[in-house]
Amino acid sequence: MKMVNDSHLEVKKYFSGTFGTHPYEVGWADEAIFFVMVEKIEGNPTLTAQVQLSQDGVHWADDGSTPSVFTGEGLHIVKVQPNFGNYIRLYVNIEGGKMFLNLHIVCKG
Amino acid sequence: MSVDEILLKSRFQPLERILAYDVFNTGFNGWMTLMPNFTEYPDFDVPATLVCKDQWPPVMLSSATYRYPGTHGAMSGTYSLKLSTRPVAAPYVEKPAEGSLGHAIKRLSFYRPENRFLQIECWFSYTAEQDVVDGGDRPQPGLHENSIRDFGMGFDVQEHGKRYFVGMRYLNAVDGKLTQKWQYVHSRDGVTDEEWAYGLKGDWCKKGVDPWWFGKRYPNGDHDGFMNLPDGGQKLIYNETDCKLNWQYMRLKIDTKLREYVEFQCQDKIWDMRGTKADARDGYDRIDNLINPLFWVGTDTNRRVFFYVDSVVVSQE
Numbered sequence: 001m002k003m004v005n006d007s008h009l010e011v012k013k014y015f016s017g018t019f020g021t022h023p024y025e026v027g028w029a030d031e032a033i034f035f036v037m038v039e040k041i042e043g044n045p046t047l048t049a050q051v052q053l054s055q056d057g058v059h060w061a062d063d064g065s066t067p068s069v070f071t072g073e074g075l076h077i078v079k080v081q082p083n084f085g086n087y088i089r090l091y092v093n094i095e096g097g098k099m100f101l102n103l104h105i106v107c108k109g
Numbered sequence: 110m111s112v113d114e115i116l117l118k119s120r121f122q123p124l125e126r127i128l129a130y131d132v133f134n135t136g137f138n139g140w141m142t143l144m145p146n147f148t149e150y151p152d153f154d155v156p157a158t159l160v161c162k163d164q165w166p167p168v169m170l171s172s173a174t175y176r177y178p179g180t181h182g183a184m185s186g187t188y189s190l191k192l193s194t195r196p197v198a199a200p201y202v203e204k205p206a207e208g209s210l211g212h213a214i215k216r217l218s219f220y221r222p223e224n225r226f227l228q229i230e231c232w233f234s235y236t237a238e239q240d241v242v243d244g245g246d247r248p249q250p251g252l253h254e255n256s257i258r259d260f261g262m263g264f265d266v267q268e269h270g271k272r273y274f275v276g277m278r279y280l281n282a283v284d285g286k287l288t289q290k291w292q293y294v295h296s297r298d299g300v301t302d303e304e305w306a307y308g309l310k311g312d313w314c315k316k317g318v319d320p321w322w323f324g325k326r327y328p329n330g331d332h333d334g335f336m337n338l339p340d341g342g343q344k345l346i347y348n349e350t351d352c353k354l355n356w357q358y359m360r361l362k363i364d365t366k367l368r369e370y371v372e373f374q375c376q377d378k379i380w381d382m383r384g385t386k387a388d389a390r391d392g393y394d395r396i397d398n399l400i401n402p403l404f405w406v407g408t409d410t411n412r413r414v415f416f417y418v419d420s421v422v423v424s425q426e
Contacts, residue, residue, distance in 0.1 A: 056239070
């Protein structure tokens with residue numbers, strides 16, 4: 001039977017500008033999805049999210065995928081493309097306002 | 110006898126009845142991040158407090174992979190349970206900075222009336238993030254041992270209407286100065302609930318509950334929630350670089366009938382703690398017979414630190 005796990009990365013906090021999520025180890029997993037729940041917004045924010053990979057949890061590079069772009073409240077999904085190695089994070093840029101986020105990662109493997 | 114049974118009997122000293130034997134190479138086994146209570150009107154807000162508790166990072170299954178050597182792995186396979194902090198710390202005497210702690214908890218309960226003794230034992234390791242080489246007058250640049258403030262393990266217990274926290278804390282460093290000694294969970298006599306919660310009147314928390322983020326701290330490493338273990342100095346293994354892990358053993362046994370500590374062991378050193386009382390408070394609603402084993406780690410500087418658990422046994426007798 002496969003294992004599945006959901007972990008919070010950010011909860012109940014306003015964000016604007018750029019930030020990277022906490023370095024997260026997913027070497028055991030075959031698939032990973034970031035769930036970005038926008039609970040509230042202020043202004044007219046646009047969120048751009050780029051999956052990044054790391055060998056050591058310290059140095060990061062884009063994973064080669066097209067960045068995801070969201071606006072508005074509700075649940076948004078970023079499916080991580082295959083072959084993601086061990087350390088992953090979501091690098092986020094929010095412009096035009098603030099977003100109140102509940103950001104999780106779900107892994108299965 | 111299976112390999113698992115051999116490892117259990119060789120590496121651990123369980124009491125008669127084993128409640129949990131979790132080898133993290135097989136998964137999380139129900140250990141998860143400790144989070145605040147999302148209960149308040151109107152939108153699952155958290156109760157009023159002066160300590161932000163929703164920034165503790167998630168626990169994860171770690172391969173302990175580093176910049177130069179690559180994957181360290183665990184003692185029992187590839188993966189261990191990793192607790193981590195964010196790269197942020199407040200001075201020791203201040204309340205913990207948002208994200209400066211990491212916690213893992215498993216939620217269990219009493220199940221046999223004759224079970225008096227309760228024990229937790231684990232194989233663990235710890236390190237700091239190998240991010241940048243510290244300069245200045247450090248005796249060994251690049252060795253971040255004193256970035257780790259503390260780590261520990263223990264129980265949140267409620268039985269027969271009394272709640273108490275028992276646990277051991279390794280106070281590794283205070284504002285960059287190595288202290289390397291053990292303290293046990295016990296709140297200082299005379300402290301009020303309000304003082305315990307940094308002066309916030311009406312915080313839901315009571316004195317003695319959640320000492321890792323409540324309780325006044327003092328410049329010499331003293332703490333209103335942790336007392337110094339007599340003869341508690343111990344230099345644990347922190348190998349020559351931040352990317353070398355040595356797996357080490359610790360064990361805590363308590364008496365839930367007398368509500369006392371019984372014995373603590375780390376590596377091959379054993380402390381007799383009989384007669385050391387747990388400070389029991391009136392129980393909280395709806396949680397009688399609760400047994401929550403837990404681990405935690407804290408950073409002393411603006412650098413992530415990590416605490417790894419290879420395997421843990423919770424047992425009763």
